[in-house]
Amino acid sequence: DGGITQSPKYLFRKEGQNVTLSCEQNLNHDAMYWYRQDPGQGLRLIYYSQIVNDFQKGDIAEGYSVSREKKESFPLTVTSAQKNPTAFYLCASSSQTANTEAFFGQGTRLTVV
Amino acid sequence: QKEVEQDPGPLSVPEGAIVSLNCTYSNSAFQYFMWYRQYSRKGPELLMYTYSSGNKEDGRFTAQVDKSSKYISLFIRDSQPSDSATYLCAMRKGGKLIFGQGTELSVKP
Numbered sequence: 197d198g199g200i201t202q203s204p205k206y207l208f209r210k211e212g213q214n215v216t217l218s219c220e221q222n223l224n225h226d227a228m229y230w231y232r233q234d235p236g237q238g239l240r241l242i243y244y245s246q247i248v249n250d251f252q253k254g255d256i257a258e259g260y261s262v263s264r265e266k267k268e269s270f271p272l273t274v275t276s277a278q279k280n281p282t283a284f285y286l287c288a289s290s291s292q293t294a295n296t297e298a299f300f301g302q303g304t305r306l307t308v309v
Numbered sequence: 310q311k312e313v314e315q316d317p318g319p320l321s322v323p324e325g326a327i328v329s330l331n332c333t334y335s336n337s338a339f340q341y342f343m344w345y346r347q348y349s350r351k352g353p354e355l356l357m358y359t360y361s362s363g364n365k366e367d368g369r370f371t372a373q374v375d376k377s378s379k380y381i382s383l384f385i386r387d388s389q390p391s392d393s394a395t396y397l398c399a400m401r402k403g404g405k406l407i408f409g410q411g412t413e414l415s416v417k418p
Contacts, residue, residue, distance in 0.1 A: 202352075229406060236317060238397065238410035239353075246404050254405070286352055288406070297343050298399075298406050300352035 202301035219287035315409030
């Protein structure tokens with residue numbers, strides 16, 4: 197079954213701790229994306245990657261970091277520098293960056309306790 | 310000003326109504342347009358995509374693009390309670406995929 201898998205579904209973090217969200221795809225897609233969703237604010241782009249070993253900041257990259265060592269994987273680390281990390285995080289992928297649609301995972305809900 | 314504007318609603322309609330959802334955008338560099346449906350606490354699922362001006366139909370759904378006015382629409386005919394969700398427009402600009410705020414739709418039986 198091809199698709200995008202995000203794990204875990206729910207994640208709790210203590211203030212001051214870093215946490216890493218997993219995103220894996222078996223669609224052989226080149227591009228991958230991370231978005232953050234808050235109530236009433238739509239999806240905001242954190243980071244995106246067009247090819248392995250390369251990634252670009254989105255609109256709200258501060259306090260986050262990513263890596264793209266493998267085509268299939270694009271983990272997101274939420275660092276302690278992120279002031280308000282409680283949110284719903286969504287990972288997406290697409291086959292190319294131009295003129296193609298993107299497909300999403302089911303999301304990770306991160307709560308800071 | 311946001312690059313993509315979408316009325317967040319909420320929008321409430323009776324079952325069987327025709328629903329019109331709209332987005333405007335400011336940058337003519339946007340070339341590829343998509344509509345996603347998102348149920349609560351789930352990832353968005355792709356409904357329709359198009360890259361040219363005009364209409365594209367798929368069952369009860371019609372996507373419309375007017376590049377001269379920088380305006381896109383999604384029409385839902387014979388709306389059903391199962392259509393109750395948040396609808397997101399999205400557009401490509403180079404490597405980025407930019408989303409509207411999402412419109413919350415409720416279809417009442």
